[in-house]
Amino acid sequence: MKILVPISVVPDTTSKIAFTDGDTKFNEDGIQWIVNPYDEWYALVRALEITEKDGGTVTVISVGDATAEPVIRKALALGATDAVRVDTKPTESYVVAKELANYAKDKGFDLILLGKETISYNGSEVGGMMAEFLGFPFISLASKLDANGGVATLDRSTETGTEVVEVKLPAVISAAKGMAEQRIPNMRGIMAARTKPLTVVPASGVQGKTSTVKFGLPAAKSSLKLVDPENMDELVRLLHEEAKSI
Amino acid sequence: MAEDRYQHHDYYLIDELLTDEHKLIRDTARAWVKKEVSPIIEDYAQRAQFPRHLLQGLGEIGAFGPYIPQEYGGPGLDQISYGILMQELERCDSGLRSTASVQSSLVMFPIFSYATEAQKQKWLPRLATGELLGCFGLTEPDHGSDPSSMVTNFKDAGDHVILNGAKMWISNAPYADIAVVWAKDEQGVIRGMVVERGMEGFTTPETHGKWSLRASATGELVFDNVKVPKSNLFPDIRGLKGPLSCLNSARYGIAWGALGAALDCYDTALRYSKERIQFGRPIGGFQLQQKKLAEMITEITKAQLLVWRLGVLKNEHRATPQQISMAKRNNVEIALRTAREARQMLGGMGITGEYPIMRHMMNLESVVTYEGTHDIHLLITGMDVTGFNAFI
Numbered sequence: 258m259k260i261l262v263p264i265s266v267v268p269d270t271t272s273k274i275a276f277t278d279g280d281t282k283f284n285e286d287g288i289q290w291i292v293n294p295y296d297e298w299y300a301l302v303r304a305l306e307i308t309e310k311d312g313g314t315v316t317v318i319s320v321g322d323a324t325a326e327p328v329i330r331k332a333l334a335l336g337a338t339d340a341v342r343v344d345t346k347p348t349e350s351y352v353v354a355k356e357l358a359n360y361a362k363d364k365g366f367d368l369i370l371l372g373k374e375t376i377s378y379n380g381s382e383v384g385g386m387m388a389e390f391l392g393f394p395f396i397s398l399a400s401k402l403d404a405n406g407g408v409a410t411l412d413r414s415t416e417t418g419t420e421v422v423e424v425k426l427p428a429v430i431s432a433a434k435g436m437a438e439q440r441i442p443n444m445r446g447i448m449a450a451r452t453k454p455l456t457v458v459p460a461s462g463v464q465g466k467t468s469t470v471k472f473g474l475p476a477a478k479s480s481l482k483l484v485d486p487e488n489m490d491e492l493v494r495l496l497h498e499e500a501k502s503i
Numbered sequence: 504m505a506e507d508r509y510q511h512h513d514y515y516l517i518d519e520l521l522t523d524e525h526k527l528i529r530d531t532a533r534a535w536v537k538k539e540v541s542p543i544i545e546d547y548a549q550r551a552q553f554p555r556h557l558l559q560g561l562g563e564i565g566a567f568g569p570y571i572p573q574e575y576g577g578p579g580l581d582q583i584s585y586g587i588l589m590q591e592l593e594r595c596d597s598g599l600r601s602t603a604s605v606q607s608s609l610v611m612f613p614i615f616s617y618a619t620e621a622q623k624q625k626w627l628p629r630l631a632t633g634e635l636l637g638c639f640g641l642t643e644p645d646h647g648s649d650p651s652s653m654v655t656n657f658k659d660a661g662d663h664v665i666l667n668g669a670k671m672w673i674s675n676a677p678y679a680d681i682a683v684v685w686a687k688d689e690q691g692v693i694r695g696m697v698v699e700r701g702m703e704g705f706t707t708p709e710t711h712g713k714w715s716l717r718a719s720a721t722g723e724l725v726f727d728n729v730k731v732p733k734s735n736l737f738p739d740i741r742g743l744k745g746p747l748s749c750l751n752s753a754r755y756g757i758a759w760g761a762l763g764a765a766l767d768c769y770d771t772a773l774r775y776s777k778e779r780i781q782f783g784r785p786i787g788g789f790q791l792q793q794k795k796l797a798e799m800i801t802e803i804t805k806a807q808l809l810v811w812r813l814g815v816l817k818n819e820h821r822a823t824p825q826q827i828s829m830a831k832r833n834n835v836e837i838a839l840r841t842a843r844e845a846r847q848m849l850g851g852m853g854i855t856g857e858y859p860i861m862r863h864m865m866n867l868e869s870v871v872t873y874e875g876t877h878d879i880h881l882l883i884t885g886m887d888v889t890g891f892n893a894f895i
Contacts, residue, residue: 271510327523327526327527330523330524330527331527331530334527441531441535441538441564442527442531443531443563443564443565444528444531444563444565444578445563447524447527447528447531447565447578448573448579450527
């Protein structure tokens with residue numbers, strides 16, 4: 258099976274979030290970049306498990322400039338066969354999805370597997386758009402995936418239960434928690450990543466359709482209120498009137 | 504122990520001096536430590552047990568013989584990678600790092616440097632994976648800082664030698680499959696050899712009751728007329744140069760490792776100072792706590808620059824034993840001071856196993872003593888700058 262895993266490069270979860278240029282740009286100073294955990298822990302690891310069992314290749318692809326390469330190397334160290342970088346800034350989901358689709362359209366991938374969302378912009382948009390551009394079916398939020406004989410069977414977990422879906426390949430599938438377990442690269446993988454191909458392809462020049470007017474941080478957390486354990490009425494009142502959670 | 508929330512501290516942007524591969528190796532080692540070791544280390548240390556099941560994982564992250572070439576099963580990394588790995592291991596526990604240091608610098612290094620091709624092929628690949636565990640016998644009950652006075656000796660007996668004597672304070676000894684042993688021949692010349700578990704007359708009694716490095720096994724090596732085949736002797740190396748070259752490599756790793764312990768203590772104290780409220784505000788807002796934290800990060804930053812530069816020199820084969828002594832002495836010293844100050848900042852919590860500080864502090868009391876004591880390293884620097892020998 259020939260699998261493509263699109264990966265996003267995102268700020269480490271401990272990063273301090275700040276903005277520049279009149280709050281229209283994310284401040285990248287001092288940011289440590291990582292592979293988007295949904296792409297790495299679930300999509301990539303499951304793709305590796307499938308090909309380790311049944312044979313095949315896993316290509317990772319990322320839309321980004323040269324600063325993305327150390328992060329892409331980690332995906333290679335985890336076991337991906339080869340990597341592709343589409344050489345442009347990933348400004349918005351449309352650009353990313355279209356660039357990815359333009360690369361993938363004539364490469365004969367059986368399965369395109371990516372995380373359900375990025376932890377940076379949380380758009381959950383790229384998978385669906387990419388499927389549309391390629392004319393493939395798209396199934397989101399798969400927490401379990403098996404694929405063989407040109408068919409993928411997957412579990413979709415929702416808040417209300419589980420749906421088991423079967424789909425003919427090729428297809429685009431987005432991976433949610435549970436699909437696989439995080440792997441840590443070993444030294445053999447890191448050494449092998451030195452010589453695995455990382456191909457840089459020029460972007461096809463897709464133009465974005467949106468622009469960010471303004472970013473804002475979430476409101477600061479309000480201070481802690483302690484309620485006497487004997488005073489349940491007050492707790493209920495606060496949850497209802499102030500927290501508005503019940 | 505509470506969840507391992509460690510974050511790296513890089514006040515002078517020293518990461519920019521590292522390669523992408525260095526950082527990948529560091530992230531990998533840290534992720535492995537957080538997943539496999541942090542949740543269990545306190546328990547093993549409290550029970551004074553050696554977490555032997557970690558050996559395979561240590562092999563997989565490249566912690567055994569990082570700079571041993573790939574043809575012998577090692578990853579063939581540079582000296583900075585070795586240092587980074589030791590830093591990440593000791594960030595969790597000095598005992599864990601000691602296990603890897605001994606295997607790498609005191610067992611694999613001498614086999615790689617002084618053994619025959621057949622000896623290298625026999626042992627190095629299996630040491631690299633952690634299938635075999637090794638130890639190093641130099642120190643004796645009556646000869647610590649003065650190894651040239653050792654009494655362990657061997658006599659020629661045809662196709663083998665007969666080894667007699669005892670070694671003490673040997674990390675990994677109780678579980679080791681092989682021991683690199685330094686002993687005197689009939690002319691009093693120091694030679695190196697590999698003694699294998701199972702050889703008749705060779706025993707490794709464990710040293711109990713340690714208050715330090717409790718998650719690392721320490722023991723003795725006792726040789727009672729042990730027949731060692733001559734094919735286990737290193738062919739050419741003679742004199743103290745052999746064991747001292749191993750210590751050089753190990754001390755270099757310790758300089759990085761101790762820095763890891765310092766970073767963990769600082770990280771713990773810094774986080775605690777932001778969360779612990781006294782007199783209505785976080786204790787990090789009080790001047791005396793800030794003094795401690797500011798001094799810690801200053802010393803840590805200096806120590807980071809020291810080992811980075813030493814690593815560059817070592818990669819270029821220009822690092823002198825005296826420069827390595829300075830780094831080992833300085834970094835262990837600042838780690839101990841950081842641990843003691845951090846322990847105070849945590850108040851009573853600082854003495855519990857909920858936090859790693861007291862364990863680091865006790866571990867570092869060994870680290871300041873082994874591989875050349877604090878005082879001996881000072882005399883090495885003293886002799887280097889004055890030209891006068893103050894040892895004897």
